[in-house]
Amino acid sequence: MSLEKDLAPEMIIDVREIEPRDRHRLIFETLDGLAAGQRLLIMVDHDPKPLYYQLMAEKQGLFDWEYLEQGPELWRVLITRTR
Template sequence: MADTQDKIVDVRTEEPRRRHELIFENYLALTPGEGFVLVNDHDPKPLYYQFEAEHTGQFTWDYLEEGPLTWRVRIGRTESAA
């Protein structure tokens, strides 16, 4: 569930090649237990697979809105990511 303090990271206006970089910059800036809400114009499922490959067990992924025009996902950093 999104925390009212969660930062919003809206990548819809970013160049596609910059999106994952921006998202991971925000993820790595989180302290364990924090999260942000990703806003995207498509299902970010490939991003989920990248997180799973690079940060297994260290992130949470909760869909808040699933299209058709806007997807919102809360991405969090788990306590084990410390």
């Protein structure tokens, strides 16, 4: 599944290529750098539900979360900065 051009994210992070200990830090740093309306696409080999819960706990109301693909081998999530 490919994103339409007007829905293309500003950043893409394939966390499968990143050391597990560095993943959440990198994602949060990237999200902090987004302006309202900008999007980050993350790709991961498991359901990133723990990241979702951490994001909602620490940055509630700042981001929308949308699954674009839900396994079994690849999960793709589009995270949009709302404000």
